[in-house]
Amino acid sequence: MSLYDRLSPAVKNIPSSGIRRFFDLANQMEDVISLGVGEPDFVTPWHVREASVDALERGFTSYTSNKGLPELRAAIADYLQDFHLNYNSEEEIVVTVGGSEAIDIALRTLLTPGDEVLIPEPSYVSYRPCTILAGGTPVGVPTYAEDEFRLTPEHLRARITPQSKVLILCFPNNPTGAVMTEEDLRAIAEVAIEHDLFVISDEIYAELTYEGRHASIAAIPGMRERTVVISGMSKAFAMTGWRIGYAAAPADILNLMLKIHQYTILCAPVMGQMAALEALRNGSAEKQKMVDKYNQRRRMIVKGFRDMGLACHEPKGAFYAFPDIRSTGLTSEEFAERLLQHSRVAVVPGSVFGEGGEGFIRCSYATSVEQIQKALERIGDFVKTLSL
Amino acid sequence: MNTSLKLQILHLLHENSTISHETIATMLNIDTETASRLIEQMEREKIILRYSTVINWDKVESQRVTAVIDVKVTPQREVGFDAIAERIYRFPEVTSVSLMSGAYDLQVVVEGYHLKEVARFVSEKLSTIEHVTGTTTHFKLKTYKFDGVIFDDREDDQRLVIAP
Ligand SMILES: Cc1ncc(COP(=O)(O)O)c(C=O)c1O
Numbered sequence A: 001m002s003l004y005d006r007l008s009p010a011v012k013n014i015p016s017s018g019i020r021r022f023f024d025l026a027n028q029m030e031d032v033i034s035l036g037v038g039e040p041d042f043v044t045p046w047h048v049r050e051a052s053v054d055a056l057e058r059g060f061t062s063y064t065s066n067k068g069l070p071e072l073r074a075a076i077a078d079y080l081q082d083f084h085l086n087y088n089s090e091e092e093i094v095v096t097v098g099g100s101e102a103i104d105i106a107l108r109t110l111l112t113p114g115d116e117v118l119i120p121e122p123s124y125v126s127y128r129p130c131t132i133l134a135g136g137t138p139v140g141v142p143t144y145a146e147d148e149f150r151l152t153p154e155h156l157r158a159r160i161t162p163q164s165k166v167l168i169l170c171f172p173n174n175p176t177g178a179v180m181t182e183e184d185l186r187a188i189a190e191v192a193i194e195h196d197l198f199v200i201s202d203e204i205y206a207e208l209t210y211e212g213r214h215a216s217i218a219a220i221p222g223m224r225e226r227t228v229v230i231s232g233m234s235k236a237f238a239m240t241g242w243r244i245g246y247a248a249a250p251a252d253i254l255n256l257m258l259k260i261h262q263y264t265i266l267c268a269p270v271m272g273q274m275a276a277l278e279a280l281r282n283g284s285a286e287k288q289k290m291v292d293k294y295n296q297r298r299r300m301i302v303k304g305f306r307d308m309g310l311a312c313h314e315p316k317g318a319f320y321a322f323p324d325i326r327s328t329g330l331t332s333e334e335f336a337e338r339l340l341q342h343s344r345v346a347v348v349p350g351s352v353f354g355e356g357g358e359g360f361i362r363c364s365y366a367t368s369v370e371q372i373q374k375a376l377e378r379i380g381d382f383v384k385t386l387s388l
Numbered sequence B: 001m002n003t004s005l006k007l008q009i010l011h012l013l014h015e016n017s018t019i020s021h022e023t024i025a026t027m028l029n030i031d032t033e034t035a036s037r038l039i040e041q042m043e044r045e046k047i048i049l050r051y052s053t054v055i056n057w058d059k060v061e062s063q064r065v066t067a068v069i070d071v072k073v074t075p076q077r078e079v080g081f082d083a084i085a086e087r088i089y090r091f092p093e094v095t096s097v098s099l100m101s102g103a104y105d106l107q108v109v110v111e112g113y114h115l116k117e118v119a120r121f122v123s124e125k126l127s128t129i130e131h132v133t134g135t136t137t138h139f140k141l142k143t144y145k146f147d148g149v150i151f152d153d154r155e156d157d158q159r160l161v162i163a164p
Helices: A018-027 A046-057 A070-081 A098-110 A129-132 A154-159 A181-194 A249-262 A270-280 A284-307 A333-344 A369-387 B002-015 B021-027 B032-044 B084-089 B115-126
Strands: A093-096 A115-121 A137-141 A162-171 A200-201 A227-232 A245-248 A361-364 B064-074 B092-100 B108-114 B131-137
Touching: A018 A162, A018 A249, A046 A270, A046 A369, A070 A093, A070 A245, A070 A270, A093 A098, A093 A249, A098 A129, A098 A227, A098 A245, A098 A249, A115 A129, A115 B064, A137 A154, A137 A200, A154 A181, A181 B084, A200 B021, A245 A249, A284 B084, A333 A361, A333 A369, A369 B021, B002 B021, B021 B032, B021 B131, B064 B115, B084 B108, B108 B115, B115 B131
Parallel strands: A115 A137, A115 A162, A162 A200, A200 A227
Antiparallel strands: A093 A245, A227 A245, B064 B108, B064 B131, B092 B108
16 A cells, blocks of 8 residues: 555545536636635725724734634623524634634544434535534435425425434525525425534624524524534625634534634734724624625616526525526536636536526626626526527 | 705716716616606706816926915905905916915916916916015926825725625
8 A cells, every 4th residue: 555545535535526627627718707716895884994904903913712702702791692593602613724723623532433424405505515524424304496496394304314303404505505494404404403413603604694584593492502603704795705604503512613713823913803803893884785785786687688588596695696507408507617618607516505506507696786687697698599 | 965965966977977867867866767866957057068088298298397375365345355355366377266264365377388388377466466565486297196086106906806
């Protein structure tokens, strides 16, 4: 056995990301309009950037407490109250390196080898690999366009086994834009309690809910004790590059998560934490402006797809439209690849997001109105060539 | 309800005056007729005065000069500052006139093709108007930001083409 053959099989066996291949393709081409980006097109609001520069000038360059700056945790606890979530900032909140780290440490804390993790799909791409790395077994639970990609208790029950331990919820959803109402969540909570499941609720897109207010499953009676809420600054505050997220959970869970965090990360970067503090304290007006803009673009892109004859459910959250391209007779990979090559528009094939994503493409509307209009024209022309 | 709708329409048009009524309607979740009706109404009411474009003239005509002139005047009985303001804004070389609080009264912006042309306007036309008691002229050297638009070329999208 050679040296490299002995590298971790668990890691080697993780399939490489389907997104990666498209990235390489798109990256070589010029004049590409990208609807493939899963992050805001807005630059972080200036007052936030300015606060971070100021913090640097004042010499905030050291470690913070493992859990994160106490003021920031207090601001997060305040902020979560908007969603009827009450967490003690001293004992129940940890500031992480993006929501990404929070997903990882939550799974590692909740799983023992052989446990199954229920992942409603299509879904964000990191839940499966993180589950595998934590020794668990991912089990997809399909969601369907007919249900506006909401998770239904029936489909969930169908995938539950005696090994089921954790359910990951991601609503508003990447890539489908689906949201779950409080009523929808109650039905899921009932199943979770019945089967004594833990829930990891990735609510990073909570602010980007366009009809009514986001509902958290952790606010439903009986759920708080079994739920880890994950969120972060990346999406709503246009702060992806700062790498600040957080998790909120009962102290019994959080203290174990903290152990991993403490030994692997030590603490989230202080400059980012200072910026996050400014954003949470003074950023709601700027945030609202961005949300309003996304909403306008959302209506435009959905109408655009429907006008060109593609079915498109109404995405009520996040910043993705997920049109149905099955009528073209192409697979989502073929569609995305040809669209890129013929029309220079980058989208992400739904198939990379797991079961049920095939036949759909993810189109981010976190880009300017002008770009969306141009992209829609190009996609429309492309779709016309297909139906000839 | 219509006032907030009108405001939203105005913001969209202010950002891009070439946007179609249909697109505005879609973005604001109203029908095209309503959008058109509200826009026409605002045109009639002179809320919308012109559909124009923000241009970085520095890139086109290096000769162009802009002067911002602080003008002190003695207000007149009955008409206050308005009559003097009108005498000033009637000149075609004047691009804007505003009444200000503070050390002077009217802020006048004048555009011309030569420094001399603008200087002559100030000394021969502006200063000689009755009730104008003093002027201070500032020449604009460079525009960094105008009407909410930053004029440098650095605003490229830094994001990767595709990201999860
Ligand atoms: C659903 C979801 N969760 C978590 C993340 C990770 O975000 P971050 O690590 O920047 O907080 C993303 C990013 O795309 C996401 O879409």
